[in-house]
Amino acid sequence: MVTQTRVQIGIVGKPNAGKSTFFAAATMKDVKISPTPFTTIDPNVGVGYVRIDDCPCRNVKCNPRSYTVAEGVCYAPVELIDVAGLVPGAWQGRGLGNQFLDHLRRAPALIHVVDASGSTDEEGRLVKPGTHDPVRDVEFLEREVDMWMASIVRRDWDKVVRLVEFSKRNIAEVLLEKLAGLGMSRGGVEKALEESGLAKKPPSRWEDADFYKFAHLARSFSKPIVIAANKVDLPEGEEGYKKLREAYPNRVIIPTSAEAELALRRAATKGLVRYKPGDGQFEITGQVTPQQKAVLERIADVLKKWGGTGVVQAVNAAVFNALQYVAVYPVEDEKRLSDREGNVLPDLLLVPRTYTARDVAYAIHTELGERFVAALDARSGRRLASDEPVTHGLIVKIVAR
Ligand SMILES: Nc1nc2c(ncn2[C@@H]2O[C@H](COP(=O)(O)OP(=O)(O)OP(=O)(O)O)[C@@H](O)[C@H]2O)c(=O)[nH]1
Ligand SMILES: [Mg+2]
Structure with a gap:
C-alpha cells in the first residue's frame, strides 16, 4: 500500500471569514464555528479530498485503498489545516500574532477564505453586509503572510552573512538550506533573488524592505494562494466576488459557500439528501421537515447560481491549478x-x-x-x-x- 505523505493545504484568512466552516465542510470534522472573532486558537488538522471526475474508475471497476470512489468519481485525500484568524499588524503581535502560521510551514499551498459578502471588518467584527471591501482583506492578509515569511528569513541572519561573505558560499544555496522547512524550491529561491535584485547584494547590507521583497516573491513562487470568495450565498456576496475578480483578474478565485457545503454534507450523512461533494445539484431522498425543506431549497438556489458550493473546487484549485x-x-x-x-x-x-x-x-x-x-x-x-x-x-x- 502506498504510504506517500499527504499534500498539505493551509486555510488562512481574517477572523470570522468562515475558515473553520470551510474546514468542517471539507473534512466532516466537528470543530468550533461561531460568529465571533478568534473562535479558533489551536489549529485544526483533518483530511479533505480533491475530486477527480476523469479518473479511470469511470470505466473500470476499482478496488481503491488509498482513495475513494463514488459513482465513477474519485476522491483523493489531502491534509487540511485550519488556523487562527490573522488581523492587520499581526506580525507586530496584534490579535494572536502570526507565529501560529508556523503550523503551515510544510503546506505548499494556501487557501485564503475571504468574506466576500463584506459583512465583517478587517478584525472579523460583524458589520452591515456589503460595507467592507474584500479586496482590502486580500491585500492585508498576504502582507501578513509575507511578513511572517520575512521574519523566518531574517532569523539568525548573521549566519547567512558569515556563510556568504566569509565562507564565499552561494547565497541561493545558503537560503535554500535555511528555508528548507518551508518547502521552497531552488528555482523559487533563485527567481526571488533575481527579481528582487538581491542576488548580488551582500547579506550584511540587506535592509527591512529587502527581507520583505524577497519573502514576498519567494512566497508567491513557493506557496501560492488560492482565493475562496466565501459567503456567496448572501445577497452581498456576488458584488464582493465581482470586486475580487476585477482587482485580481489573473488569480484563481473560487466563489464558495462553506455553510451550504457543510449543511449538505450533514444532510447527506443523515440520509436526507443524495449529494456527492463538488456536485452542482442534490436530490432530497429522506423525510424532511418543512423547515429543512426551506433551507435545502435556498441551498439549491445557491448551487444553481454558482454551479456548486465551491468548497471541493477550491481544494481542487489549490492542488491542480496552484500546485499543478x-x-x-x-x-x-x-x-x-x-x-x-x-x-x-x-x-x-x-x-x-x-x-x-x-x-x-x-x-x-x-x-x-x-x-x-x-x-x-x-x-x-x-x-x-x-x-x-x-x-x-x-x-x-x-x-x-
Ligand atoms: N452566510 C454564510 N455564513 C458563513 C459561511 N461560512 C461561514 N459562515 C459563518 O461565519 C461565521 C464564522 O465562521 P467560522 O468558520 O467560525 O470562521 P473562522 O474564519 O474560522 O473564524 P475564526 O476562527 O474566529 O478565525 C459563522 O457564523 C459561520 O456560520 C458561508 O458560506 N455563508
Ligand atoms: Mg475558525
Whole structure:
C-alpha cells in the first residue's frame, strides 16, 4: 500500500471569514464555528479530498485503498489545516500574532477564505453586509503572510552573512538550506533573488524592505494562494466576488459557500439528501421537515447560481491549478491494472507534474525508488523515458530490481 505523505493545504484568512466552516465542510470534522472573532486558537488538522471526475474508475471497476470512489468519481485525500484568524499588524503581535502560521510551514499551498459578502471588518467584527471591501482583506492578509515569511528569513541572519561573505558560499544555496522547512524550491529561491535584485547584494547590507521583497516573491513562487470568495450565498456576496475578480483578474478565485457545503454534507450523512461533494445539484431522498425543506431549497438556489458550493473546487484549485499536481495510479500487474492481490487500481498518488516515474517510485517508497529500473504506461505498454514527466491519469507499472 502506498504510504506517500499527504499534500498539505493551509486555510488562512481574517477572523470570522468562515475558515473553520470551510474546514468542517471539507473534512466532516466537528470543530468550533461561531460568529465571533478568534473562535479558533489551536489549529485544526483533518483530511479533505480533491475530486477527480476523469479518473479511470469511470470505466473500470476499482478496488481503491488509498482513495475513494463514488459513482465513477474519485476522491483523493489531502491534509487540511485550519488556523487562527490573522488581523492587520499581526506580525507586530496584534490579535494572536502570526507565529501560529508556523503550523503551515510544510503546506505548499494556501487557501485564503475571504468574506466576500463584506459583512465583517478587517478584525472579523460583524458589520452591515456589503460595507467592507474584500479586496482590502486580500491585500492585508498576504502582507501578513509575507511578513511572517520575512521574519523566518531574517532569523539568525548573521549566519547567512558569515556563510556568504566569509565562507564565499552561494547565497541561493545558503537560503535554500535555511528555508528548507518551508518547502521552497531552488528555482523559487533563485527567481526571488533575481527579481528582487538581491542576488548580488551582500547579506550584511540587506535592509527591512529587502527581507520583505524577497519573502514576498519567494512566497508567491513557493506557496501560492488560492482565493475562496466565501459567503456567496448572501445577497452581498456576488458584488464582493465581482470586486475580487476585477482587482485580481489573473488569480484563481473560487466563489464558495462553506455553510451550504457543510449543511449538505450533514444532510447527506443523515440520509436526507443524495449529494456527492463538488456536485452542482442534490436530490432530497429522506423525510424532511418543512423547515429543512426551506433551507435545502435556498441551498439549491445557491448551487444553481454558482454551479456548486465551491468548497471541493477550491481544494481542487489549490492542488491542480496552484500546485499543478497530477493524479497517477501505480499498479503492479499491468495487464489486470492491479496490485499482487488483484485489487484493481488500488492507489492514487497526487504528485507534481514535473515528477518522473522514478520520482513517483520514491514517493511510494524510498526503497522502491532505489530499486527502480524502468516504468511502463500500463494502458499502452509503452516504456517511459527516464526524464519523461508523468501525466494526469497515468496508470504506471514500476519495474524494480
Ligand atoms: N452566510 C454564510 N455564513 C458563513 C459561511 N461560512 C461561514 N459562515 C459563518 O461565519 C461565521 C464564522 O465562521 P467560522 O468558520 O467560525 O470562521 P473562522 O474564519 O474560522 O473564524 P475564526 O476562527 O474566529 O478565525 C459563522 O457564523 C459561520 O456560520 C458561508 O458560506 N455563508
Ligand atoms: Mg475558525
